[in-house]
Amino acid sequence: MSALDDLLAGEPAVAAVGTGFLADAISAQGAVVQSADWRPPPDDVVAALDTITAAGRARVANREAIGRMLAVRPAIVAVAVARDVVPDMGERTFLHAGPPLTWDRCSGPMKGALIGAMIYEGLADTPEEAERLGPEIDLSPCHHHRAVGPMAGVVSPSMPVAILTDSAGEGRSYTTLNEGLGKVLRYGAFAPEVIDRLRWMEAVLAPVLRGVFERRGPVDMVTLISQALQMGDDGHNRNRAGTSLLLRQLGPALIDGDEPVAERFEVFRFIDGNDHFLLNLVMAAGKLQVDAAAGVPGSGLVTTMARNGTDFGIRVSGTGERWFTAPAPVVEGLYLGGFTAEDANPDIGDSAITETVGLGGFAMAASPAIVGFVGGTAAGAVRRTLEMYEITLAEHPDFKVPFLESRGTPVGIDAARVVRTGVAPIINTGIAGKEPGVGMVGAGMVQAPMSCFIQAVQALADEEVET
């Protein structure tokens, strides 16, 4: 739309930043004014930013880190069982989303998902028994095992996982297969139907998909996601196009295959019945990218944003494995029939990896229809993407936004820019019920907590002082 069209179409809006008298003066004249609550960072944070700038290596380090991130070419190559392929996966290892967590600090949906996984693994027969066993299992973040999982993100030894590799490098990553929406394990549900579905996924879905990938070879995720963005996906909470394109890739090998016809038929229908099927695979593609970008000294590139339902945690390239955490925020959004904000657990899931690699909230301008799922307006979706250019290091060379005249999505969050601008990364996400066993209650948007980025900047500054 031209400036003129828009100007004629709506009320003019005024934005005021800083001291209040500007906003007051405009407001007194009857005009709509929006006050931005930006204020300069506290002195010690400014000092940390200055230290990083003075050290002078952030620019080159960031270029190196984002270059590594964008050089990765993720491809889905196979399906296997977690215990056989995921690194350091013991018989009592239960991977979870977000930063490290202990049983006693688990939120309701995380406990629910772990209870379900224990029942699924045959370690417990009842939820009560599983709950008693809880403190004895080995909890470990997916992110420490080259894995990612949406919402609770629980990966237990018997679960099937997809394997992705970097066709331009050496990386490998893993993710579970998406169960669908509603009452599902990753949202904390553990009713018998949830466990039955997981068993069907192990017995039918996984073997059939293993055969499919053996027959057809890898699925290139860069091409697939790029096309999906041209088709209204954001790659996080809208994956209808990407799931459709994946089915087009898998179809021929589902028609001509050795597995029983009824099973191949069921597998097609299962994926067709779940427009979020691609999500986990997009996340695992991102995991390859962020792992490649990690460990560049001096770089503030965010390599992880993840939530375990209790804490929100980030990691940045220059400080490697170290987590910077804050309480998981509450998501603003749309609730499914009968549920309200009262029922919502705080933010949960590794799926913010999509935002970490230029998708999700960062690509919402490509996905106006997503507002029907997460709330807001199409105009707001465009505004959010535009805002994210303020805090990112690059425009994505492959993921383009048609409505922004094919500008690349904002990609590569720089912790220093987040702190300097006061603009927090926007994430769109599902909302889990806070009680174990409930499942999904809604979807919405949330901003990453600023304090994680401040801690990261301070840690980067400390390293510069030590260097």
Next chain:
Amino acid sequence: MSALDDLLAGEPAVAAVGTGFLADAISAQGAVVQSADWRPPPDDVVAALDTITAAGRARVANREAIGRMLAVRPAIVAVAVARDVVPDMGERTFLHAGPPLTWDRCSGPMKGALIGAMIYEGLADTPEEAERLGPEIDLSPCHHHRAVGPMAGVVSPSMPVAILTDSAGEGRSYTTLNEGLGKVLRYGAFAPEVIDRLRWMEAVLAPVLRGVFERRGPVDMVTLISQALQMGDDGHNRNRAGTSLLLRQLGPALIDGDEPVAERFEVFRFIDGNDHFLLNLVMAAGKLQVDAAAGVPGSGLVTTMARNGTDFGIRVSGTGERWFTAPAPVVEGLYLGGFTAEDANPDIGDSAITETVGLGGFAMAASPAIVGFVGGTAAGAVRRTLEMYEITLAEHPDFKVPFLESRGTPVGIDAARVVRTGVAPIINTGIAGKEPGVGMVGAGMVQAPMSCFIQAVQALADEEVET
């Protein structure tokens, strides 16, 4: 985007209408000004518009006609052979796109497609022989046979056709199956590879799809197209999402079927290889809608816009079967490697039926990525859709534009509004080479010739006088 964002992001633009001194004055101050070339219609046309207004029945008639158009629920129900199902289809009947045409007035691509069809039917062995036979075949517009075809739109007796019905009414419509892009019959190509593909479509594609529809039942086109618009399709020149959704619908019946596995595999791959596969089916869905809307006395609702490569023709509800024609205009667009505007045939095809039912150029705001195919900018695509609200009777209840905050697409062109506003319907379209045998040379945009609408308005006024 808010007005403020846009105002800050770009140069302000000024539009001037009418006498030139306004534009000159602004231009003299160094500002960008766009002169609209609108001028009041000639006196006799104004008189005709006045007659229609004075008669007073257009409003009710238009409401009746658009109501009928939007009440149709098209569904694909079967695949059959043209001679067996298309009404009045003799052994020497060759249907073509657009208004009635004789062999001597056929453009290059129309001749090329007819030559190919004669060879395909076994009436001729060589292009030369077919050309000699040309004057003896029975040419008839698709639109007279409840059928539609893109570009040359040739339907010959042996060709497979899809059958669509109105699940809310009694209508039936027919269309050929889409061959793909490049050297294909509908663009006027008739090389052996073109004929071989048509034979494969008859021998393999059609029987397999017949079986698929028998097994699975109808595919509802309202749901499918609605979803496709949420996924960046315009339903005319961008059908990647719709074709993907169709494959999701057909997949299970292609996995579990009686036909040889190799044929079902090939059929999936053929459709997957052609993102325009859905086009013909969208057109046939539109054909059900426009046929339902025809014949309401006093209504200026446009029920047909179609081009035969020589003439552009329209029909309006109130004057039934009567065509109003003008020379087919030249398309502005993007050319495939090696071709230029010199190689282009004037506008051709029944596919402007998509614009007649609120898709194509009218839905371009839903399809920003289409500009890579037909040219222009995403902002221009939005502007075109917005302009079409000026000349249409309704906002589509099912086909929504996510970027316009889910406003329905402009649907139901009113010939009187076109004439009054001077805004001609915009059509996006493929471009055929003007020499027979060449095939596709590009794609672009074109405006329907104003004189067709003026004739229609005059005919509607004449009927009011006679009444």
